[in-house]
Structure formats: structure tokens, C-alpha cells
Amino acid sequence: MKLRADQTGDRGIPMPLWLQGALESAQAAVISALVVLAPIVAVWATAGFQNNNFDALARLGGQAWLLIHGVPLHLTTVAGDAAAQPESGTLSLIPLGLTLIPFLLAWRAGRRLARASYTDQLWQALLGSWLVYAGFGMATGFVCRTDDVAIFLWFAGLMPLVPFGLGMVVGARREAGSWSRLIGVDAVDWIARTSQHSRWAGSYLGSAIKAGFVALMAAFTMSAALLAVDLFIHWDLVIAVYEGLDAGAMGGAVLTIAQLGFLPNLAVFALAWTSGSGFALGVGSQAGPLGTAVGPLPSIPVFAALPAGPLDYGFVALVVPVLAGALAGWWFLREGENHFDEWLSIKIRSRWFTASASTIVLGAIIGVAAGLMAGGLAWMARGSAGIGRLTDIGPDPLSTALWVAAEVGIGVVIGYAAGPWLERQQKLREADLDTAKP
Incomplete structure (x- = not known):
């Protein structure tokens, strides 16, 4: 070849x-x-x-x-x-x-x-x-x-x-x-030389891992969108820090380039924030949806957009990974690779039990996959700024993985259970559109 x-x-x-x-x-x-x-x-x-x-x-x-x-x-x-x-x-x-x-x-x-x-x-x-x-x-x-x-x-x-x-x-x-x-x-x-059961198990696990990636990317995208909204809302504070630095045109441009270089890190920080695990901006500090407690920060403009103090409705951000999990559950349903549910329904005749058990197991597998990938992102995005308080910056990988896994798993159960209803609604809309055509 x-x-x-x-x-x-x-x-x-x-x-x-x-x-x-x-x-x-x-x-x-x-x-x-x-x-x-x-x-x-x-x-x-x-x-x-x-x-x-x-x-x-x-x-x-x-x-x-x-x-x-x-x-x-x-x-x-x-x-x-x-x-x-x-x-x-x-x-x-x-x-x-x-x-x-x-x-x-x-x-x-x-x-x-x-x-x-x-x-x-x-x-x-x-x-x-x-x-x-x-x-x-x-x-x-x-x-x-x-x-x-x-x-x-x-x-x-x-x-x-x-x-x-x-x-x-x-x-x-x-x-x-x-x-x-x-x-x-x-x-x-x-693959042809493997048994049919092995192929079914492989396609089931492969699709579950793909669904975990779908969940992670959906949560990451929504978190990045929230970061963009937060920067827009606090843009006047960011500009005030730029003016206070008085770095000149060239210094301001280089500072902006440096912050753009850390923009993916900030998006991962936002993912950890929406999951509830939060992230650190210095030793002993914590920024999360339920409140922010950090010490003095260097004069970096993007830090001015950090929400300060207790947040009355910050807990609403926890719905982001759940929504991402629901999307992943629906995606898995459309893939049609739930061979564990098929196998379980053959072994046990009680459909209410097999449907519930297979959906919970599916949520656990996809949640673990998404959590492991989220923990990997957190590990890459965190680090130390060198000397002083800022030797601990970013989310904790283990905490982020656990929070994301739990919330995505819950969302998968919801999305997979609601998937048949969503599919019927979509087919009804398509039928109405076909009927309305001349």
C-alpha cells in the first residue's frame, strides 16, 4: 500500500x-x-x-x-x-x-x-x-x-x-x-477474525468513549462562551487595567498576545469553574461558582474579569456539564450501539429493570470517559508562575475529573431517557414540513 x-x-x-x-x-x-x-x-x-x-x-x-x-x-x-x-x-x-x-x-x-x-x-x-x-x-x-x-x-x-x-x-x-x-x-x-460478542463490546465501548468526547467538547464550548460573556461584561475593568499599566502601543500589543496565548488555559479554567471544582489563582485561593476568595493578583488585564465575592446564582453554572451530558446521551442513542442493553434484555425479561440498569451503566461509562479527558485538560492547563504566591495556578485535575464525570453521567441518563421523545418530536416536525410543501 x-x-x-x-x-x-x-x-x-x-x-x-x-x-x-x-x-x-x-x-x-x-x-x-x-x-x-x-x-x-x-x-x-x-x-x-x-x-x-x-x-x-x-x-x-x-x-x-x-x-x-x-x-x-x-x-x-x-x-x-x-x-x-x-x-x-x-x-x-x-x-x-x-x-x-x-x-x-x-x-x-x-x-x-x-x-x-x-x-x-x-x-x-x-x-x-x-x-x-x-x-x-x-x-x-x-x-x-x-x-x-x-x-x-x-x-x-x-x-x-x-x-x-x-x-x-x-x-x-x-x-x-x-x-x-x-x-x-x-x-x-x-476485526473479522474476532467474535461477534467482541465486536459488539468494542463498538459499544468505542461509541461510549466518543460520546464522552462529545460531552467534553460541548461543556468546553459552553464554558468558553461563558468566559467570552464575562469578558464582555467586565470589559471596562479590563480597559482600566490596561490604562493603569500605561505600557504603550508596543507593550500593550505584546501583553495582549501573551494573554491570547493563555486563552485556551482560561477556557479550561472556565470548564472547571462551571463544573463546581473551581480553580486556584495562587496558594490558598479558590475561584468557583459559589464564591471567589483570592489574594492580591498581578496587574494582568484579564484578571479584572474574575467574578469576586459570593455569587447569588452561581450554582446555575453547574447545569453546563449536565446539558453537555444530555447531548452526549442523545448522540449515543442516535448511534444505535447500545449492545449492552440488547444483551441485558435477552438475559433478563423485566424490561423496566434492564432499561434502567443499562442506562445507568451507560451514564457511568460516558461520565468516566468525559471526566478522564477533563482531568487531562486540567493537568495541561495548570502550572506554576515561578516564585511567590502564584506557584499554584489552575484547576485540580482529580477534582475536575470527579465533578465532570458525575455531572456528565447524570446528563447522559437524562439525555438517553429523553432521546426517544426528542426523536419523535423531530420526526413530527419533518412530517409537518413535508405536508406544508406544495
């Missing part, structure tokens, strides 16, 4: 796949570095840094490049006079919006490499690409280490492979059309 037309050099000699992968990763590394360095250079050009040496600028750009790839930076500062004890901490809060830059570049590279490879040879291109990208990260970590910023070289080499490797695999899969074709496995033949 072939995925490609061969890539050739100037003399018509096929380019080795490992070399093509290396070139693709080098291109992606350089482009992502330039994109990250551009706003830093803009601030440097307007004398926005105390240290205007070019080598300091280059190291700062390299550290920012490592941070958007998830590499933690270990900071050490001395507060006050020289006799004070140094403070140390870890900067691990990843701007997920900027992480999309290497991910999308890798997605493009993965598609190109898939077109250039046979199914059983793609690993050569991927291996060459990942080795070069890891080498680029390790070299960047080695060059950009300072007395104030320590970087573990193994982290610098391996952590960038997570967003880059994921993007490349997703892009290659997009070009191949299926996971089985991507890895050279005949999935149809493998």
Missing part, C-alpha cells in the same frame, strides 16, 4: 526519508522560534528590557520557545539586598495557545511525510524528524541556561516531542485516512 509519490533531489535520486523528516522538523523548529521571538524583539527594539544585550535577548527567546513546548524553567531570584536569601521556583504554566504553533507546524510536516512514504516506511521519516527536533530542544536548553534560569537538558530534549510528535502523528493520520492504514495494519481483517 502506497501513500506517496517519491520525493527526489535535483538529480532524480530519491531523498532518504529520515533526511526529509529531519529537514521538516528543522524547518518547523526555526519557524516556531521566529514566531516566538518576534514580540520579544519588538519589546527589545523599544528599549523595553533593562538588559538590552543581544545575547540576553536570544536566551530569553530560547527560554520562551522551550516554555511553549512544556519544558519547565527553574528560576532563582534574590529579593531586596544582596544579603537576602535567594528564592527559587519553577515556571511551568504553559501558554497552550502558543503551543498550537509547533503543533500545527508538525501537523503540516506529518501530512507531507505521509505523502512521501510507503505505509511500512513512515517510521523512518518520523524517527529522523523526532531525533532532530529533540536535538534542537536540547541544544536550545544548553545555550539558554543562565544563573537565574536552570534548564534540565533531558526535559529540553524530550518535552518538545510531546506537542510536536502528537501534531505529526495527527497530520500523518489525516493524510493516510485511517489509523490502520497509517501503521500498515488491516483493521477490517483483524
Whole structure:
């Protein structure tokens, strides 16, 4: 099975796949570095840094490049006079919006490499690409280490492979059309050799996991919409913070870019907020739908939109994951893959019991799937801002997973139970429309 037309050099000699992968990763590394360095250079050009040496600028750009790839930076500062004890901490809060830059570049590279490879040879291109990208990260970590910023070289080499490797695999899969074709496995033949019960169980669990993803995406979308509404309502407070900073046109633009880089993190914070688990903005703080208790925050404009104090109707936000679960339950009903209900109804003749039991089990499975994915998002979005109170920022993954799982599970039971009625209503509307047509 072939995925490609061969890539050739100037003399018509096929380019080795490992070399093509290396070139693709080098291109992606350089482009992502330039994109990250551009706003830093803009601030440097307007004398926005105390240290205007070019080598300091280059190291700062390299550290920012490592941070958007998830590499933690270990900071050490001395507060006050020289006799004070140094403070140390870890900067691990990843701007997920900027992480999309290497991910999308890798997605493009993965598609190109898939077109250039046979199914059983793609690993050569991927291996060459990942080795070069890891080498680029390790070299960047080695060059950009300072007395104030320590970087573990193994982290610098391996952590960038997570967003880059994921993007490349997703892009290659997009070009191949299926996971089985991507890895050279005949999935149809493998499934055909399994028993009918195994196929039913697999389709049931697969559809339940997909429904969990539907629930998570629905809850995430609604939470992001609430975040947008909150920013709109408190826009005057956000503008007041901008005016108070008086950072100038260039400084304001860079500050806005940095906040946009953290916008996906804020959307995950909003998901945790609507679930009821809330999130932290500093050690000992908590922001949730039932109230907000945080200490002094830095002058970052987006923080001005944070609801303060007790909220009279904040508990209404808890309905968001439940609605998302109801949507997932209806989606699962339309999939028609509830083979556990079919099996249970054969074993037990009491339909009222089998329908109730299978629906509760379905809600538990989809809720667990959505909760695990929500916990993963919370883990990626949280982190430490380095030193001081802001060493604990973001939602707790375990708490977020439990709240989302419970609320989505309840919604799935409601949505699946109400699904037949919704289907009948939809068919009646379609019939009325057909009757009204001339």
C-alpha cells in the first residue's frame, strides 16, 4: 500500500526519508522560534528590557520557545539586598495557545511525510524528524541556561516531542485516512477474525468513549462562551487595567498576545469553574461558582474579569456539564450501539429493570470517559508562575475529573431517557414540513 509519490533531489535520486523528516522538523523548529521571538524583539527594539544585550535577548527567546513546548524553567531570584536569601521556583504554566504553533507546524510536516512514504516506511521519516527536533530542544536548553534560569537538558530534549510528535502523528493520520492504514495494519481483517460478542463490546465501548468526547467538547464550548460573556461584561475593568499599566502601543500589543496565548488555559479554567471544582489563582485561593476568595493578583488585564465575592446564582453554572451530558446521551442513542442493553434484555425479561440498569451503566461509562479527558485538560492547563504566591495556578485535575464525570453521567441518563421523545418530536416536525410543501 502506497501513500506517496517519491520525493527526489535535483538529480532524480530519491531523498532518504529520515533526511526529509529531519529537514521538516528543522524547518518547523526555526519557524516556531521566529514566531516566538518576534514580540520579544519588538519589546527589545523599544528599549523595553533593562538588559538590552543581544545575547540576553536570544536566551530569553530560547527560554520562551522551550516554555511553549512544556519544558519547565527553574528560576532563582534574590529579593531586596544582596544579603537576602535567594528564592527559587519553577515556571511551568504553559501558554497552550502558543503551543498550537509547533503543533500545527508538525501537523503540516506529518501530512507531507505521509505523502512521501510507503505505509511500512513512515517510521523512518518520523524517527529522523523526532531525533532532530529533540536535538534542537536540547541544544536550545544548553545555550539558554543562565544563573537565574536552570534548564534540565533531558526535559529540553524530550518535552518538545510531546506537542510536536502528537501534531505529526495527527497530520500523518489525516493524510493516510485511517489509523490502520497509517501503521500498515488491516483493521477490517483483524476485526473479522474476532467474535461477534467482541465486536459488539468494542463498538459499544468505542461509541461510549466518543460520546464522552462529545460531552467534553460541548461543556468546553459552553464554558468558553461563558468566559467570552464575562469578558464582555467586565470589559471596562479590563480597559482600566490596561490604562493603569500605561505600557504603550508596543507593550500593550505584546501583553495582549501573551494573554491570547493563555486563552485556551482560561477556557479550561472556565470548564472547571462551571463544573463546581473551581480553580486556584495562587496558594490558598479558590475561584468557583459559589464564591471567589483570592489574594492580591498581578496587574494582568484579564484578571479584572474574575467574578469576586459570593455569587447569588452561581450554582446555575453547574447545569453546563449536565446539558453537555444530555447531548452526549442523545448522540449515543442516535448511534444505535447500545449492545449492552440488547444483551441485558435477552438475559433478563423485566424490561423496566434492564432499561434502567443499562442506562445507568451507560451514564457511568460516558461520565468516566468525559471526566478522564477533563482531568487531562486540567493537568495541561495548570502550572506554576515561578516564585511567590502564584506557584499554584489552575484547576485540580482529580477534582475536575470527579465533578465532570458525575455531572456528565447524570446528563447522559437524562439525555438517553429523553432521546426517544426528542426523536419523535423531530420526526413530527419533518412530517409537518413535508405536508406544508406544495
